[in-house]
Amino acid sequence: MTELSQIRNFSIVAHIDHGKSTLADRLIQLTGTVAEREMKAQLLDSMDIERERGITIKANTVRIDYPAKDGKTYVLNLIDTPGHVDFGYEVSRSMRAVEGSLLVVDATQGVEAQTLANVYQAIDADHEIVPVLNKIDLPAAEPDQVKAQIEDVIGIDASEAIPISAKTGLGIPEVLEAIVHKLPAPKGDRTAPLKAMLVDSWYDSYLGVVVMIRVMDGVIRKGDRIKMMQTGAVYGIDKLSVLKPKMVDIAELGPGEIGVFTASIKQVRDTRVGDTITHEKRGTDKALPGFKPAQPVVFCGLFPVDANDFEALRDAIEKLALNDASFSYEMETSAALGFGFRCGFLGLLHLEVIRDRLEREYDLDLITTAPSVVFHLHMKDGEVRDLHNPADMPDLTYIDHIEEPRIKATIMVPDDYLGDVLKLCQDRRGIQMDLTYAGSRAMVVYDLPLAEVVFDFYDRLKSVTKGYASFDYQISEYREDTLVKMSILVNDEPVDALSIMVHRDRAESRGRMMCEKLKDLIPRHMFKIPIQAAIGGRVIARETIAALRKDVTAKCYGGDATRKRKLLDKQKAGKKKMRQFGKVEIPQSAFISALKMDG
């Protein structure tokens, strides 16, 4: 065990690409925690997808032994937190596990929206915050402006911000000294009953479920019988380690320490981030505050392209769900798409990550239907129902009113693009709450319906600002609005996978847009195809796909028979990949593309 006064626990708060992982690597390298030859770039991001997207999904930790200039050796625990708003709750738990944060800001870019959300989490957790200006070696670095921006936007003193270059190693020793001298040591009572927070957990193919904890009070030892207070489950500790970042076994962890254990836990689902771990006997009866069960906010349908892959998809989803308690699923049948699953996610990134993993790790071709949110249906009989899928919308006569989730969105954008951003937010039913400037960058805060954001808002934002805007959001509340279900009829038959919930005032323009899109997405058939958008029985928009006029091969002689036969065989195979809807074949891509709102 380590003296409390010689422990420092911290996290790094930064926007994507501002150098969080590189800084972490430098700290690890400079303290000799990992041998030079074992260093590979960005040690802490372990999943391929994390590496590719430059984001952190799982919390990671590393314990660094640092001999400081005062002659004492300190134990520094770095928790690398998830960098995305979808994982806001996980971030909040990681933040509660440490006492301070390094705020890393790219000196060439300044503060971004994502940085803000995480820094506020750090402030909420009463962190001591040490500002660090990265990429100071680049000619475009503007340290003074960025310092001023940190003070203006975040409201913390940046006068002693440490200039560094994580790439070259410049300033890293100063960062280590600041961690020791500016961040507070943890507090805790070694003699009190065990109280440890479950910070994260993951599945390791050799060890099974690995649980990361921060000990608040008491001592945990190998062989202890422990209890998870939320689930009530009891386990025996098989292995107790610290991460350097490889697992190194340790006899005990005392107050202020961070480590991992295994305990023959079968599924990650059996562990709850934020849960309190105590001893089975003589344990505490007061759990740590702040625990929340995972709550999916974005839903979409996942269907196999090839109906024969349904069982494979089921297996894959079940396996992924074992490792991700925040992801929910239930079977769904769509007239258009056959058998699949309605899945719930923490947010859009979470959705994309899960879908990517299903496609990549399990080699599945999937059709993803448009993401939707959970609406609250207040029925006339007083019952409140959750609506996860517009296709399940009950008859309107039973509904009193409908509520939808709203978000508080923070967008930071260079001046030049502000007009486009305001227009985009306005078009998505946004209500402006704040607009401030920091230098040539504007920060706007909007109250927006989540439903308007889950689909292509971020893509549109990136495109109207040429990638210069940054965006973050938090769910704020559920609020009543005039929402209706809009159905799409192709050749007079409703296509369930294309129905959406939409604001009454927007229904007509959305309907027109979708009909126009489908007109381009569905190939001409031998007959003309009416496409209609309808609310209940009332048609609000209509387009017609003209009948195919000409599709015939001009020349076909003796030498062409083989080639044409093979072409026809190929078309037959291609036809199987189209979704037959009544007499009409709808290409898979149409189910997503029809809902995009460009322009």
Place this chain on the structure above:
Amino acid sequence: MDDWQQGGFGLYLHWPFCASKCPYCDFNSHVVASVDQAAWRDAYLSELRRSAVETGGRVLSSVFFGGGTPSLMQPDLVAAILDEVRRLWPRANDLEVTLEANPNSVDSGRFRGYSAAGVNRISMGIQALNDEDLRRLGRLHSVAEARRAFDIARDCFGRVSFDLIYARQHQALDDWRRELAEAAAMAVDHLSLYQLTIEDGTAFGARHAAGGLKGLPEDDIAADMYELTQEVLDTAGMPAYEVSNHARDGAESRHNVIYWRYGDYIGIGPGAHGRLTLAGQRFATEAPRSPQMWLDSVQKRGNGELPRTALSGEDCATEYILMAMRLREGADLRRYEALAGKPLDMEAIRRLEDMGLLGRSRDRIAATASGRIVLNAILREIVA
């Protein structure tokens, strides 16, 4: 009775050389400085003899010299080939011998010689009746020259046909209407009218892919042009007997009808394809596309073919339906079923009948006039 007998038996000879390569053409054609016609004669004769061993005794109803540009062949080479054909196979009384020709003064100088050798039908690649468009299509002749060559052909041969290409760059519907009227007046009893198709692997294909080749008519205009073509030629008494081929009754190309009725045909020469039924099994035959490889193969191995492919009943059925549906007379449902071992998708056929795209009388189905223009879509529907 073997299936092929319902389609007939013909011989195709491929002459792979051209004076220049046309930018739209994806046929197996090559431009070379000179050709040793004696060596080619020997190779053709050798291949004829080899084929006759397998098919001797069958009655030949057509010989077709295609290319390339067969009107670059010396008349005595054509004569030597036809003499050998007559020696090797019994012939129908009305044996059709067609040669494809370019309508220029040099080639037309050989027409009398071809006629003497036994050629009785000429198919001329006139392609356009407009000098500017001929230039764009990479043709070396003018309209005036083509008309002179056409007159010579009419003097020399009982049957003369010509080809035109439409839906060309910058061509308007009215341009095509005028040209069609001229063509109908000029035609004897047969003409082929093809919509310009941009094929991969051609100069036009490359230009089109690179965003060039401006001014091609929109799909709807091309459809109008096709419909106009039917209208004008129907009035002129030369309705379409196949998607792109028009003739007076009885003047149809017997050779091409063998393909569309899915008969057997021998293919000789570089890149030539054939269909041969031997001991009840139908084979697809094919020769190497390179002229030199083909010649070497014949000279060294005594065989100019690549390994043959045995066709399954289902393959044959698909080929039959996709060829036969091009004809106005359509396809025989029982013949399809016998080949495939299963019937066509009758539900789809009824649906298409209701839509007025297919007509059915007892065991035959045929595309209607409005169906033929979307034939590919019909085929995708009915071939389940």
